[in-house]
Structure formats: C-alpha cells, structure tokens
Amino acid sequence: MGQAITVTVNGEKRSAEVEPRLLLVHFIRERLRLTGTHIGCDTTHCGACTVLVDGTPVKSCTMLAVQADGQQVTTVEGLVAGGVLHPIQAAFKEEHGLQCGFCTPGMMLTSIALLKDNQDPSDDEIRWALSGNICRCTGYMNIVKAVKSAAVQMKAAAEVPAATAAARS
Amino acid sequence: MLPAPFEYHAPRSVDEALDLLDQFGDEGKVLAGGQSLIPLLKLRFASPGHLVDINKIKDLDFIEERDGTLRIGPLFRHKAAERSSLLASRYHVMADAAPQIADPIIRNRGTIAGSVAHADPSGDWGTVLLAMDADLILRSKKGTRTVKARDFFSGPFSTALEPTEILSEIRIPTAKPMTGGSYLKLERKVGDFATVAVAVHLVMDDGKVGSAGIGLTAVGPQNLKAEKAEASLKGARLDDAAIKQAAALAAEAADPKADHRGSVEYKRNVVRVFTERGLKRAYERARGGG
Numbered sequence: 001m002g003q004a005i006t007v008t009v010n011g012e013k014r015s016a017e018v019e020p021r022l023l024l025v026h027f028i029r030e031r032l033r034l035t036g037t038h039i040g041c042d043t044t045h046c047g048a049c050t051v052l053v054d055g056t057p058v059k060s061c062t063m064l065a066v067q068a069d070g071q072q073v074t075t076v077e078g079l080v081a082g083g084v085l086h087p088i089q090a091a092f093k094e095e096h097g098l099q100c101g102f103c104t105p106g107m108m109l110t111s112i113a114l115l116k117d118n119q120d121p122s123d124d125e126i127r128w129a130l131s132g133n134i135c136r137c138t139g140y141m142n143i144v145k146a147v148k149s150a151a152v153q154m155k156a157a158a159e160v161p162a163a164t165a166a167a168r169s
Numbered sequence: 170m171l172p173a174p175f176e177y178h179a180p181r182s183v184d185e186a187l188d189l190l191d192q193f194g195d196e197g198k199v200l201a202g203g204q205s206l207i208p209l210l211k212l213r214f215a216s217p218g219h220l221v222d223i224n225k226i227k228d229l230d231f232i233e234e235r236d237g238t239l240r241i242g243p244l245f246r247h248k249a250a251e252r253s254s255l256l257a258s259r260y261h262v263m264a265d266a267a268p269q270i271a272d273p274i275i276r277n278r279g280t281i282a283g284s285v286a287h288a289d290p291s292g293d294w295g296t297v298l299l300a301m302d303a304d305l306i307l308r309s310k311k312g313t314r315t316v317k318a319r320d321f322f323s324g325p326f327s328t329a330l331e332p333t334e335i336l337s338e339i340r341i342p343t344a345k346p347m348t349g350g351s352y353l354k355l356e357r358k359v360g361d362f363a364t365v366a367v368a369v370h371l372v373m374d375d376g377k378v379g380s381a382g383i384g385l386t387a388v389g390p391q392n393l394k395a396e397k398a399e400a401s402l403k404g405a406r407l408d409d410a411a412i413k414q415a416a417a418l419a420a421e422a423a424d425p426k427a428d429h430r431g432s433v434e435y436k437r438n439v440v441r442v443f444t445e446r447g448l449k450r451a452y453e454r455a456r457g458g459g
Contacts (some may be wrong), residue, residue, distance in 0.1 A: 003177060019174065020174075020175060020176060020177030020220070021171060021172040021173070021174055021175060021210075022171075023171070023207075023211075026171075042170050042211070043208060043211075044204065044207075044208050044275065045360055047272070047274055050274055056277045056278075057273075057274045057277055058274065058277060058278055059274050059275070061211075062203060062204060062207045062208065062275075062278075063203065063207065063278070064177070064203075064207070066177050066179075066222075067179075067203075067222060067224065069179075110273075110274065128273070129273055130273075131272050131273060131359040131360070132271075132272030132273045132274035132275060132359070132360060133274070
C-alpha cells in the first residue's frame with residue numbers, strides 16, 4: 001500500500017514510504033515533524049498551510065505527498081539561513097506583521113514568491129498576491145507594511161553585490 | 170481530513186494514462202491540478218479506486234495558435250492564463266476570467282481543462298468556453314472524438330466525458346480582427362464561487378455582429394449558453410436597443426436558485442445588467458479600445 005517518495009524539504013532529501021492518500025501537509029507536520037506549516041481550514045480556503053513547491057506557493061492540504069515526489073518543498077523552517085532570519089521574517093517581526101501568528105508562515109511564503117516576481121510591489125499588488133491567505137486577526141495593514149519593508153531590504157541587498165562588482169570592473 | 174484509500178498512478182505518457190483509465194473504468198479518475206478533486210476526495214464526495222495523475226506527463230502544459238485554432242493543453246494552469254499576453258491581446262473573455270478564478274494560490278495549480286471536466290455549475294471556464302463555441306477533444310484508448318462545449322455539459326458535475334477518456338485539448342477558433350470579449354463576475358469575496366457571472370465573446374463583421382457568444386455562470390444546473398440572446402444579435406447593429414433585448418433574453422435563459430448569495434430575482438437581474446455591460450465592453454474592445 002505504501003509508496004516510496006523522496007522529497008527535498010528545505011534543501012534536505014527526505015525519503016519515506018507513504019500511503020497515496022496522505023496529504024502533503026500531514027507528511028510535513030507528522031512525518032517530518034515540521035509543525036510550522038499550519039492547518040487552518042483544511043478546505044483549501046485559508047492558505048495557512050501554504051508551502052513552496054519548486055518555488056511556487058501551494059496549499060499543502062490540497063496536494064498529495066506522493067505528488068511532491070522528486071520536488072523541492074520549502075516550509076517556514078527553511079527560511080532561516082545560518083541562524084539569520086530571512087528578510088521577510090525580519091520585516092514581519094519589525095513591522096508587527098502578525099498578531100496570533102497562525103497565518104504567518106503561509107503569508108511569508110506567499111510573499112517570498114511575490115517578491116521573486118515583483119521586486120517593488122504596490123500595496124494593491126501585495127493585497128492581490130495575498131488574497132488567498134486569510135488573517136483572521138485581520139491584521140492586514142501591518143502585513144502589507146511588512147512585505148513592502150522586506151521588498152526594500154531585499155532590493156538593497158541585491159544591489160550591493162551588483163554595485164561592488166561594477167566598481168571592480 | 171483524509172481521503173478514502175486509493176491507488177496512485179503517475180504515468181509518463183498520455184498513452185500510458187489512457188491504458189490505465191481503460192483498465193480501471195468507473196474506478197479511475199484523472200488528477201490534473203487537483204484543486205477541486207482533492208477537496209472532493211477529502212470530503213469523501215468522491216472515492217475512486219485509482220487516481221491517474223497526469224502532472225508527470227511532459228508537453229501537456231501548452232497554449233498555441235495553429236491552423237486557425239487556439240489550442241489549450243490539459244495542464245495549462247489558471248496562473249499561466251492570467252499571465253498570457255496572447256490571451257490579453259486577443260481573447261479578452263479568457264484574460265478577464267483567469268484572475269477571477271478562486272485565489273492566487275489555487276490558480277498556481279488548478280487547470281482550465283480540469284475545471285471544465287469537473288463541471289461545477291458555479292465554475293467559470295465552462296461558461297467562457299460556451300461563449301467561445303469551443304470544441305473539446307476527448308481521447309481514450311479507443312480513439313478521439315470532438316464534442317462541442319454546448320453538448321459537453323449535461324448537469325451539475327456531469328459531462329459527456331467518459332471515465333476512460335481524457336480531455337486532451339480545448340480548441341477555440343482563432344480570434345479574427347474585430348473580436349472583443351469580457352467576463353464579469355460577482356463574488357462575495359476572493360475565493361468564493363460566483364453569485365453570478367456572464368461571459369461575452371463578440372466578433373464584429375463590417376459594422377454588424379458576426380457572432381455573439383454569451384455564457385452564464387451559477388444560474389442553472391450547469392453553465393448555460395444563452396442561445397436566444399446570441400441569435401438575437403447575429404447580423405444586428407449593436408445599438409442600445411439590440412443590447413437591451415439581448416440582455417433581457419439572457420436573463421430569461423437564466424434559471425437561478427435562491428440561496429445565501431441572493432434571490433432568484435436578484436440573480437436574474439445581475440445577469441441582465443452584466444450582459445448589457447459585457448456586450449458594451451466587448452464592443453469597445455473589438456473596436457480596439459479598453
């Protein structure tokens with residue numbers, strides 16, 4: 001009944017035997033014990049369980065673990081690098097982009113995908129991109145502020161090495 | 170929530186997928202984007218014995234214009250439609266609909282063909298294809314057949330698609346010059362199903378209506394094609410009187426049910442208003458505006 005899968009989760013290859021009906025979110029939370037990915041509505045509405053699959057935001061309650069075989073999954077636990085918060089995490093902290101924090105992992109992962117496509121999003125573009133992620137504390141103002149702040153940080157960080165390279169040549 | 174047990178298959182070619190479907194018959198189900206099917210499995214409204222996941226098959230994610238036909242593959246996703254410059258420039262009704270499907274995360278995975286095969290009466294793409302007079306190519310191990318969109322839907326979640334078939338391609342006549350379209354959708358919030366939506370696909374010919382396609386969402390047991398309204402416009406000058414008449418006929422074609430989203434009268438009136446607005450917007454676009 002079990003099916004062997006290998007999924008690269010936060011850069012690390014994880015192999016397991018799973019039932020085909022196992023949802024990706026349960027694989028992440030219960031098999032890998034990565035409980036930063038939350039189950040909110042369990043009905044594809046709220047976006048709390050959002051993870052990145054090959055860089056694209058996906059509701060992990062609406063994908064089978066077997067479908068992720070051979071793919072790259074990023075969860076909130078994969079955002080910290082070398083003990084340093086990802087700029088989106090730092091910005092959510094700095095701008096109070098969370099209240100209870102339940103929706104936050106999904107919000108941040110969706111925001112990362114947005115900022116990859118659009119380095120300088122407007123408020124409207126941020127709200128549009130996050131419209132599949134629900135914050136039931138309704139703390140949207142600071143979430144939008146946090147994403148904008150992260151955009152500025154990430155753009156500046158991307159420009160520094162480029163400027164250094166230009167100065168050298 | 171956990172789906173009932175099933176066996177999972179991830180074929181690498183369409184032929185392999187068709188072999189599997191042929192073998193499983195009623196127990197087989199195609200999994201494309203899964204954004205409707207997986208929720209159904211979780212709620213146990215559906216419990217097929219075998220899932221045939223087509224996501225590992227190469228070359229099914231395409232959109233192209235060839236031989237006078239716009240062709241859309243089974244894994245062409247809502248997000249790609251939303252970003253398609255081809256659709257934005259020449260197939261307005263599709264470009265309008267794409268960003269109004271569900272929410273951005275669902276659009277990353279969900280597919281147009283999957284949504285059409287799922288045939289939710291509140292789904293959007295079926296209505297769009299009805300307005301565009303699309304052909305649906307249904308392929309099984311035994312062969313290939315073509316079904317018009319208007320003959321495809323037979324009731325709530327019911328279509329001409331056999332369990333052994335894959336909706337292998339959607340074909341739409343290439344947009345002629347002077348084509349315009351629009352998709353207007355009323356929804357209570359992002360991600361909710363439509364209260365009402367109206368698709369318009371208009372082809373002008375020498376100052377008159379060459380053809381007008383009008384589709385209606387969420388106002389009947391299936392996506393509806395407002396055929397009387399369409400016929401009333403053929404060959405007509407698109408003046409206010411013609412638009413009003415077509416809108417009234419579209420409202421008559423609607424067969425809504427009262428629910429928490431609105432009364433019968435309200436929904437029928439939204440059909441009328443959206444048909445008027447949609448025709449005007451499509452006409453503007455056909456003439457090269459907005």
